[in-house]
Amino acid sequence: MPQHDTFKAWTWHEPGEPRSLTLEDHEMRPAEAGEVIVDTRAIGLNPVDWKFIAMESRLWQPGQIPGVDAAGVVIDAGPGVDHLAPGDRIAVHTSLAGPGTFATRLRLPARAVMRLPDGIDFITAAAFPCPVLTAWQAIEKLPVTTGAHLLVSGGSGSVGRIIVQLAKARGFHVIAMSSPERHELLYALGADEAISSPHQLTAPLFAVIDTVNGEHARQLSQHLGANGHVVCVQDRLDGPVAPPFERALSQHEVALGALHMTGTDQDWQALVNAGETLLNQVAEGALSLSDVAVDEFDALPTRLSELKHGPRQAGKLVIRVDG
Incomplete structure (x- = not known):
């Protein structure tokens, strides 16, 4: 990856509505130890996204990139990352503290990344992390x-x-x-x-x-x-x-975010192993996800606003990002 790469991201500056997000350029540094850089292909929208956009939080400062769910392709792996390599197709649920997933490039903790089986497309993968990993944590109790x-x-x-x-x-x-x-x-x-x-x-x-x-x-x-x-x-x-x-x-x-704050490497390994097993079940048709509605990157704030203010939907909203 170039030493000074730029990417587009929907950016938060103060509490408000999803439509208050602004599309801005950000600089991406190469991956550091324990990190991967990912070329985003799809973004999953969740209620927690608009909830955090609306609130005051010590986790966010102006310039924050929101979002927790996404899928894409690894383009850079930092020192100490030996289980992922450029070209790997992945899905992730990342920390609310960010940097988040409402972006064309992602900086991610490698331990939170799940590899995709061949039978899973990026749209399905982006719809997967928050609901499925939450469900797994619930039943594990x-x-x-x-x-x-x-x-x-x-x-x-x-x-x-x-x-x-x-x-x-x-x-x-x-x-x-x-x-x-x-x-x-x-x-x-x-x-x-x-x-x-x-x-x-x-x-x-x-x-x-x-x-x-x-x-x-x-x-x-x-x-x-x-x-x-x-x-x-x-x-x-x-x-x-x-x-x-x-x-x-x-x-x-149940709180997926708890692992980002206090989870050990062993905790993350258990979650990622479970996630990859469940992704394979989705690919094999043994596990059924919700229906998915898809829109383009430019429409992200509008669709997130609809998720907040519209009638409760049975399906999942996913944003497609051109690769």
Whole structure:
């Protein structure tokens, strides 16, 4: 890579709407130790992107490049990086602290990068990291208990539908909750039951994985039996959900960003290994992702604004970047 390469990036300067991002030139230095430089081919949009654009954060200063999910081609590998090389096709979920993925070139920690199998295109790969790795972290919180009743709220969302499939593969009795018009999809994904209200539950649950918010998770925890588990994917619980010693419930939270702040190399190796295994399952047709809507790089702020203000979408938004 040239010593002084430039690239385009959608850039943040102060809290505001996604449409306030400005397209600017940035300089890219060669990869340093433990890093790779990637030529971006596709960018996945997530709700956390517009949430951080709107807020004051000690992590961001003017000139920040937002974005956490992307796919592309390695063009430079720094010292100490021996598992990746120029030409490798990759996907990544990177740190909110940045530099982020809303750019035509990416500077990435090599330990967070997942290699793509031949059967995965860049659009699919960019839609993969946040929802699938989040789902994997959620299901990893639970001890595998064959036949145990597991409720997945928001089962038809981009994270929920992955949890349904992973839970079924691990032998749980999967109860997926969503609006009635999505029940046929949930059965196709492997759910044993599809419901639209917790009032339809007929037996105590072993576990709840909630993808809505902390208060929703608290309400659903009322349906847990003794030694049950509640896992929060969005938000977190602000205290115990049951009186002491009454049901002895275990409470869990999920946050991909925690690994960027406190994860060890071993933690990252486990996540990347799981991600690459799941990418192969997508390539083989054994794991189904959400439908994807695609637009061009120039439309990124507009599409992110629609993700923030428009009706909740069942699919995933991906931005194509010309290679």
